[in-house]
Amino acid sequence: MGDAVRIQPASKIQPGMSDESPMSTALVTETVASQLTASGRSAVAVIGLNGDDAESCIRKCFKAVRDREYQPGQVRYGDWNVANLTTDRGSAIDAGESVVVTPLAANRFEIHAHGGIAAVQRILKSLTACGVRVVNAENFASLDSPSFIQRENEQVLQRCTTIRNAAIALDQCRTGLPAWLAKIESSQPNVEALASFAETALAFSHVGLKLSQPYRVVLAGPPNVGKSSLINRLVGFGRSITHNEAGTTRDVVDCDTVIAGLALRLSDTAGIRDGGGEIEREGIRRGALAVGQADLVLLVVDPDCLHELPRLRSDVLETAPDCSIIEVLNQADRLEGHQNMRSDLLPEQQTVALPTELLNSEQDGIGTLSTEITNTLRPEDPAAGIAIPVTTRQVQWLRELAGATSMDQAMRCLACLKDGTE
Ligand SMILES: Nc1nc2c(ncn2[C@@H]2O[C@H](COP(=O)(O)OP(=O)(O)OP(=O)(O)O)[C@@H](O)[C@H]2O)c(=O)[nH]1
């Protein structure tokens, strides 16, 4: 058995170097501040201040009611009084604000102030005058994290818009690749074990990459089959214009929604047909571009144009070979007028996309279609504790690790995965 591995900082890796130097522990030391509460007028605003100079900045700008050492957990009342600081133009900054300062740890503070925009700006300006860099809240949180990959995972968590995705992203912050990278430093893996781990993690990359971005679902098909009506029923309001005349939708109409905890961007497209005017042809061209970007295409037909499905399917696969397709027969209420239709040729998904007030039956197929959409896009979530990649960068390094044939190559992948260089 070999010794425990040590992952070198990727920036220090050079071809032929041994992997004996200790792991990078470099933490961000620059002092940064950010308004952590939403910007705009509110009762209270919280400003975070982190970095090596945080305490000295607090001492310059803040006069506590009682003068004593700062300790984590304290609640310190006082005045944000910076009369002896000056602006770039030399005039004095006089914030003169009653605030509460809470030390969170050594060189980590929160300043709780009045939530008015001007009050917050004055405090941030006085911190800037002390050499502090003001950053946005997302960057502030990420600068506080110990490794590049940890920061990356935290940024993904911040961008999640659904609880289902946020739960997975949170798990990846706590026990995902960052924790695995830390763990292997105290183990003795061989290249085969590392490659096999990478393969397992990559099996869920399609989930990880969609935690902070919506799935792209495009509705395509001939004109007048009810694509726009269907999108309106799926999102629950009249996003797209519908009309009983072919060629109603001209441009690509996007609508964001959430179904079963998955963020979806639904795109309605112009009905595909030959002829039509210049605007309609441009709409059809844009529809084809949307299909090229889709994770899933709903191919919508009605009973009159069911025979077109095989051709439409092969057209979609030509444009987007890896894309999933669900065939939908809309206007299923009109099937009665097509008695000769062979039931074994009908798509499994059959819908009636009329507005709910015009429906005669509750069997409109919309719920079943919604389930089919989410099951197709995400058949399974990774179990808690399974590490998965959540950015294309992580996918790239795991792919390289999966194909590594030497320990040197594997260690380089691990270092780049962790530190984000290259
Ligand atoms: N009977 C019936 N009519 C429907 C159904 N769904 C939509 N319609 C009607 O079909 C017509 C066309 O609907 P749209 O949603 O505009 O069709 P489209 O596919 O978006 O049409 P284009 O934008 O021209 O490509 C409208 O009059 C709808 O009310 C349905 O399930 N049953």
Ligand SMILES: [Mg+2]
């Ligand atoms: Mg339409």
